[in-house]
Amino acid sequence: MKVSLRIGLTLLLLVALCLPALPAQAASYQVVVTSTIGANVRTKPSTSSSATITRRAPYKAKFTAVSYSNGWYKIKDGSAYRYLSNQVAKKVTASSTKTYKIIVYSKYGANVRTSPSTASSKNIKRLATYNSKFNAVSYSNGWYKVKEKVNYYYVSSQVAKKVTTSAPATSSNYPVASMRYFKLGSSSYELSKASTTRRYPASTTKLLTALVAYDAAAKKGTLDQTFTLTYSMLAVPAGSSTAGFRSGDKVTLRQLLNGMLIRSGNDAAKAIAIRTAGSESKFVSLMNSRAKTIGMASSHFMNPHGFYHASHYTTAADMQKLANTYAKYHYLMDVSGRKSYKTTVKGPYARTLTWYHTNTSLPNESRVYASKTGYTPESAYTRVFFIKKGSTRYGLVTLKGTLPQTETTLRAVLNR
Numbered sequence: 001m002k003v004s005l006r007i008g009l010t011l012l013l014l015v016a017l018c019l020p021a022l023p024a025q026a027a028s029y030q031v032v033v034t035s036t037i038g039a040n041v042r043t044k045p046s047t048s049s050s051a052t053i054t055r056r057a058p059y060k061a062k063f064t065a066v067s068y069s070n071g072w073y074k075i076k077d078g079s080a081y082r083y084l085s086n087q088v089a090k091k092v093t094a095s096s097t098k099t100y101k102i103i104v105y106s107k108y109g110a111n112v113r114t115s116p117s118t119a120s121s122k123n124i125k126r127l128a129t130y131n132s133k134f135n136a137v138s139y140s141n142g143w144y145k146v147k148e149k150v151n152y153y154y155v156s157s158q159v160a161k162k163v164t165t166s167a168p169a170t171s172s173n174y175p176v177a178s179m180r181y182f183k184l185g186s187s188s189y190e191l192s193k194a195s196t197t198r199r200y201p202a203s204t205t206k207l208l209t210a211l212v213a214y215d216a217a218a219k220k221g222t223l224d225q226t227f228t229l230t231y232s233m234l235a236v237p238a239g240s241s242t243a244g245f246r247s248g249d250k251v252t253l254r255q256l257l258n259g260m261l262i263r264s265g266n267d268a269a270k271a272i273a274i275r276t277a278g279s280e281s282k283f284v285s286l287m288n289s290r291a292k293t294i295g296m297a298s299s300h301f302m303n304p305h306g307f308y309h310a311s312h313y314t315t316a317a318d319m320q321k322l323a324n325t326y327a328k329y330h331y332l333m334d335v336s337g338r339k340s341y342k343t344t345v346k347g348p349y350a351r352t353l354t355w356y357h358t359n360t361s362l363p364n365e366s367r368v369y370a371s372k373t374g375y376t377p378e379s380a381y382t383r384v385f386f387i388k389k390g391s392t393r394y395g396l397v398t399l400k401g402t403l404p405q406t407e408t409t410l411r412a413v414l415n416r
Contacts, residue, residue, distance in 0.1 A: 030092040031065045031073045031084060033057050036187065036321075038297040039088035045072035047085070054082060056297060058196050058317065059187075062092065099135040102144050104128050106159035116143035116154040125153055131389075131416070133163065173412035176401030177380075180316040181413050184327045184386070184393040191413070195316035196298065199399040202374030202382045203241070203264045204319065205306030207326045207336075210257060212286050213272045214332060217253050224252050228347065233271040237307045240266035244353055250346040258341045260305075261332070263355035264373060269305035280304065295321045308376045316397045323384050323395040333386065337370035359383070361407050367414055381406050387414065 033039040036059050044051035054077070057063070063075040063084065068091075073084045104110040107130050114123040128134070134146040134155060139162075144155045174191065178199050181191040189195075217223040231247040243265025245251065253275060259268035273283035280303065287301045296318040302309040314322075327333060335341075342354045359371040367387050374382035381403055385396040396413050398406050 028064045028066050028076070031063050031075065031089045032092050033059055033061045033084075033089050035059065035088035036295040037292070039084055041075075041077060042083045042085075045070065045074070045083040051083070057084075058298065059295075063089075065091070099137055099147065101163035102134050102136045102146065102155065102160045103163050104130055104132045104155075104160050106130065108159075110155050110159035112146070112148075113154045113156075116141070116145070118156070128155070129390075134160070136162070174409045175405040176398040176409045178316040178397075178399040179409060180320045180395070180397045182320050182324075182395050184395050185324055187321075187324075189320065190394070190416075192316070195320075198298065198313045198315060199382070200308060200312065200376065200379035201299075201306055201314045201319065201399070202308075202376045202379040203266075203306045204372050204374040204382045204384050204397075205301060205304070205312070205314075206260050206264065206269055206374075207322055207372050207384060208287050208291060208301065209269050209272060209283075209304040210261060210332050210335075211322075211326060211329065212283065212290050213253065213276045214257065214329060216276045216286075223254050226250050226252055226346075227275060229271055233274045234267045236266040236270050236305065240305070240307060241358075242267040243355060245271065245345070246347075246349050248348045255343050255345070257332070258335055258338075258343065259353070259355060261335045261372065262338055262341050262357050264358045265355075266305040266307060270303075273304040291318075291322075294325050306374055306376070306379075308378045314399075316399050319384060319397040319399070320395060323386070323397060326384075327386060327393070327395070333370050336372060336386070361385075361403070361410055362414075365410075365414065368410070383410075385410060389414075 038059055039057045040053045041055050041057050042051040042053055065073040065075045067074045071086045073086065073089060075082050075084055109130055110128045112125045112128050114125055117123065136144040136146050138145045142157045144157065144160060146153050146155055174193055178194040178197055179191065180189050180195045182189040229245055229247055229249045229251060234245055234247060236242070241264050243259030243263040245259065245267050253272065256268045256272045259265045260272060270280060273280045277283035277286055283304055284301055287304065291299050291301065296314065299314040299318045300311055302312040306312065338357060340354060340356045342352060344352050358373040362368065367389060368385050369388050370386040372384045380400045383398045383406055387394040387396060396410065398409050401409065
C-alpha cells in the first residue's frame with residue numbers, strides 16, 4: 001500500500017512539474033482589415049498613447065490572429081504579437097470549398113446551365129456575357145461547376161476557361177513598376193501589381209487639384225468669374241510644363257482647369273491653388289484633407305502640380321480611389337477626354353491659346369475616353385486612364401514606367 005501511494009505521489013509530482021512546460025496551443029485564424037482607410041497595428045489592446053502604433057496596415061491586409069478579447073484581435077506580427085481593433089478588422093470566414101476564377105471567352109457569351117448537359121434548353125438559366133467571371137469549385141468532363149450566391153450552375157469549357165491567377169500583373173504584359181486595373185466605382189480590382197508600394201505621382205496629382213478647386217468654385221459660383229493672374233501665381237519650378245499663361249492675363253478658373261488637365265500646365269495648377277485658397281500652402285492642406293476623405297491613407301502631397309518632392313507620394317491603390325472619385329465629376333471627365341482645346345485670353349497680351357492633350361499613348365484608341373499624364377525624372381511616366389469596354393467603364397493606374405512599358409501595359413489591359 002505504501003509502495004503504491006509513493007508511486008502515485010511521484011507520478012502526480014512529475015505531471016505537475018511537466019505542466020508548465022507544455023506549450024499553449026492557441027488556435028490561429030485569419031483577420032482582414034475592413035476599413036478603407038487602413039488600420040493601426042498597436043503594441044497594446046488600447047487606443048491610449050501607451051499603445052504605440054507600429055504601422056498602418058492597408059485595406060484588406062490579412063493577419064493571423066491567436067485570440068480575441070474585448071474588441072481586440074491579438075495578431076502574430078513577425079516574432080512579436082500586436083493588436084487590431086474589431087472596428088477596423090474582422091475575422092475571415094473560411095470557406096469549406098476552394099474556388100477559382102473562370103472567364104467567358106466566347107464573343108457570343110456562355111449559357112449558364114442548371115445541369116452539366118446540353119441535352120435540353122430548359123436547363124439554361126441565363127446567358128453570361130463575354131469576359132464575365134465566375135467562381136468555379138470544380139471541373140469535370142468539360143464542365144465547370146460555378147457558384148452564384150447560394151446555388152451551383154454549370155458552364156461549358158467550350159465557351160469559358162480557367163483564369164491564370166499566378167500573378168499575371170508581374171508578367172511582361174504589364175511591365176510598369178506599379179499598376180491597378182479596376183471597374184470604376186469598385187473598391188476591388190481586376191489586376192494589381194505592387195499597388196501599395198510608395199511612388200511619385202507627378203502630374204497625375206492634378207486630378208486631386210481639380211477636385212478640390214472645382215468643388216470650391218461650384219460652391220461659390222466662381223467657375224466663370226474673371227480675375228487677373230499675377231507673377232506669384234505663375235512662379236513654378238524650373239523645368240515645369242506650362243500652359244503659356246502670363247502675369248496680367250485675365251482668365252477664369254474654367255480656362256485654368258482646361259490648361260491644367262489638357263496641357264498639364266504647372267502654371268495653371270499653381271494659379272488655381274492660389275485663386276482657390278489664397279496661398280499654395282493652404283490649398284495643399286485642402287488637398288491632403290480631401291485625400292484622407294477619399295481614403296488615400298498612403299498618400300501625401302506637397303504641391304498642386306506634382307513636381308518632384310520627396311514627401312509628395314502616393315500608391316496605385318490610392319490612385320484607384322482618386323480615379324473613382326474623379327469619374328463622378330462629369331465636367332472634369334469631359335475636360336480630361338478632350339484631345340485639344342482653344343480659348344481666348346484677355347488682358348495686355350490678349351491672344352488665343354490652343355492646347356493639345358499630353359496623352360499620346362495609342363492615339364487612335366477610342367476605348368480610352370479620358371486620361372491624365374505625368375512625368376518627372378524621379379517618378380518616370382505615370383498615367384491614369386479611363387477606359388470603356390461596351391457598357392462597362394474601367395480605370396487603369398500605371399506608376400513608374402517608360403513610355404513603351406506604359407503603352408504595353410495599356411494595350412494588354414485593353415486586349416484582356
